[in-house]
Amino acid sequence: MLYLVATPIGNLGDFSPRAREVLEKVDLVACEDTRTSRGLFSLLGIQVKATTAYHDFNEEKATDSLIKKLKSGLDIALVSDAGMPLISDPGYRLVKACHENDIPVTSVPGANAVLTALQLSGLPSNAFYFGGFLPPKSGARQSVLKGVESLPATLIFYETARRLKEALVDIQKILGNRPMAVVRELTKKFEEVRCGTPDEINAYYSTDPKGEIVLVISGAEEKQNVRPALSISDLRQNLSAKDTAFVWSLLTGKPKKEAYHEVLENDKL
Secondary structure (H helix, E strand, O other): OEEEEOEOOOOHHHOOHHHHHHHHHOOEEEEOOHHHHHHHHHHHOOOOOOEEEOOOOOHHHHHHHHHHHHHOOOOEEEEOOOEOOOOOOOOHHHHHHHHHOOOOEEEEOOOOHHHHHHHHHOOOOOOEEEEEEOOOOHHHHHHHHHHHOOOOOEEEEEEOHHHHHHHHHHHHHHHOOOOEEEEEOOOOOOOEEEEEOHHHHHHHOOOOOOOOEEEEEOOOOOOOOOOOOOOHHHHHOOOOHHHHHHHHHHHHOOOHHHHHHHHHHHHHO
């Protein structure tokens, strides 16, 4: 079996007992960076049987090798340097290959920077879009932002500390002064959530901050003259009130409670 094992994003206390048990029992641990993972295992007092590298530069070749080992009967765990494997990290090709070869895959979930930042931002969480790292150059970065400017969903991106101020300028230029949050150093001693508009946050940081950064940005507001092609009445012909509310929430970007209330009001008509 292939195990996808989450590692801490900062606080070692977030490492689960199940993750420890899996890493100690598997035959091999595939690591994004074996040196980083061995350091983590040492801090946590974990004894693993063997490690191997699995990263962006050897993913294709390493996938073939790991599949052969899995088919021979070995149990293997995949870890990234921090957080959930596959989330802006390599691994989906290995999972896809496991499915194609009828090799069972399971997840040992844990800390995740995307969801943690979304929780802390205070922005709507009923629908969100995660775009990974923003491009390092302004032109490409602006193109990515233009591609998502009309999405009625909270936008989430990773960014490096040294590019934060430049990114905030581009966000303001393309998306305007939407409410947003810069979430920094998650689960660590100097964790920070800075909320405001892009220009307000940029003014706050007189110098480049330190640490890992997640940007959480408000989605596009629904235009009052634009309505979904399907109405609540159309949806209710084939769906329960609860399922209609779920779909209506996705179509309109409204919170689920508000969507459910509209469904109940529509049923009274």
